[in-house]
Amino acid sequence: MENFLASVSLVAKIATDDYVGFTFFVGCMAMMAASAFFFLSMNSYDRKWRTSILVSGLITFIAAVHYWYMRDYWATNMESPTFFRYVDWILTVPLMCVEFFLILKVAGAKKSLMTKLIFLSVIMLVTGYLGEAVFRDQAWLWGLISGIAYFAIVYEIWLGNAKKLAVAAGGEVLKAHKILCWFVLVGWAIYPIGYMAGTPGWYEGIFGGLAMDVIYNVGDAINKIGFGLVVYNLAVVASTKAEA
Numbered sequence: 103m104e105n106f107l108a109s110v111s112l113v114a115k116i117a118t119d120d121y122v123g124f125t126f127f128v129g130c131m132a133m134m135a136a137s138a139f140f141f142l143s144m145n146s147y148d149r150k151w152r153t154s155i156l157v158s159g160l161i162t163f164i165a166a167v168h169y170w171y172m173r174d175y176w177a178t179n180m181e182s183p184t185f186f187r188y189v190d191w192i193l194t195v196p197l198m199c200v201e202f203f204l205i206l207k208v209a210g211a212k213k214s215l216m217t218k219l220i221f222l223s224v225i226m227l228v229t230g231y232l233g234e235a236v237f238r239d240q241a242w243l244w245g246l247i248s249g250i251a252y253f254a255i256v257y258e259i260w261l262g263n264a265k266k267l268a269v270a271a272g273g274e275v276l277k278a279h280k281i282l283c284w285f286v287l288v289g290w291a292i293y294p295i296g297y298m299a300g301t302p303g304w305y306e307g308i309f310g311g312l313a314m315d316v317i318y319n320v321g322d323a324i325n326k327i328g329f330g331l332v333v334y335n336l337a338v339v340a341s342t343k344a345e346a
């Protein structure tokens with residue numbers, strides 16, 4: 103009977119020192135809560151911001167679903183759910199690029215800006231996946247290409263066309279754009295660090311053996327939820343100013 107119960111038990115045990123399992127679990131709940139928050143807030147600001155907040159909610163919702171699977175995958179196999187991780191990113195990171203476009207639309211941002219950022223983010227992630235999962239021996243090469251695409255995104259939003267549009271828009275849009283730029287420069291830099299910490303023979307153990315997945319999970323929570331909250335704040339503040 104006991105064996106039978108064990109075999110039908112659907113919930114895997116999580117050890118007290120399993121930080122990866124723990125952060126997958128908390129990450130999943132945080133993404134779900136953030137999604138509910140963004141979706142339910144939809145009527146609290148001006149109509150023109152709705153798509154932006156919808157996208158914020160979609161980003162955390164897609165992540166919540168992937169965290170659900172990653173949590174399970176980790177609990178069952180005790181190995182990195184690299185595949186789910188990158189499927190999550192390849193859906194959510196381009197949406198974050200769309201977010202830049204949406205808030206800059208007031209200053210006349212063109213679709214080409216969005217396409218460019220999306221294209222760069224896809225290059226960044228596909229090459230990252232090749233280095234992390236397929237061509238492990240050439241992790242440096244793929245990491246390098248990925249890093250170049252990352253810097254091209256950073257350049258575009260900090261100094262390129264996107265920056266000019268943000269300056270032209272001014273006010274709350276410029277403020278929000280600046281904060282989002284910091285997210286990309288500092289918050290997104292967490293990932294290449296995780297990549298290096300997870301590549302054998304590189305910086306394994308730089309964080310006292312803290313697993314790559316913990317680094318990615320913390321990065322995701324900061325970037326996806328934080329990013330969404332910046333856009334939420336912009337919508338609320340800009341709407342109240344418009345009313346006044």
Ligand SMILES: *C/C=C(C)/C=C/C=C(C)/C=C/C1=C(C)CCCC1(C)C
Nearest residue numbers: 230245248249252290293294297325
């Ligand atoms: C919500 C998920 C986000 C914001 C994920 C962002 C991921 C990156 C910025 C990943 C970047 C990488 C490099 C710059 C080089 C090494 C390979 C990657 C894919 C980890």
